[in-house]
Amino acid sequence: MEKQKIAVGRRKEAVTRVFISRGNGKITINDKDYKEYFTLAYLQNQVEVPLKTVEGSDKFDVKINATGGGVKGQAEAAKLGIARALIEIDPEFRPALKAAGLLTRNAKSVERKKFGHKKARRSFQFSKR
Incomplete structure (x- = not known):
């Protein structure tokens, strides 16, 4: 590897460039x-x-630009971005990352609000009389 590799991770509204x-x-x-940015331990673990x-915890330097969403979305987006970047470095990492479920993009996001409703599905209370 001559220089750095770049990858993108996304989750909900969060986007990270790794x-x-x-x-x-x-x-x-x-x-x-990252321990200062993500103060909760489980979010730090997501990134690691x-x-x-x-087994590359001490072999690679990672720089992440995170935008949008909340801290949990950004942590999960960073996880996907790091996994994708590791495959760019060495394609032999793919089977281990795939088996751990780290290459799957979680596409779930917030459902939009519908008109005539209070929220996405919650309606106003119906009164017959």
Whole structure:
């Protein structure tokens, strides 16, 4: 690998651009350390999962630009982006990442609000009289 590889991850309204290169395991999101950006432990684990799956936690530096959505959506988008970037580096990582379910794009998003309704499905209370 001569320089960095780039991949995109998406989840709900969140979009992350992932830049991965050989290094010593530093992960930054929007110019902050990922443990400072994602304060909850389970969100930090989401970001680490693809690297742990291919035993690359201390072999790659990851820089992530995250926009849109909330912190959970951004963490899951980062997970997908890192997994895709790792495949760009070495296609032999694909079977391990696929088996762990890290290459599947979760397309679920918020349903739009319909007119005449209070929310997407919740209607106003009906009164017969």
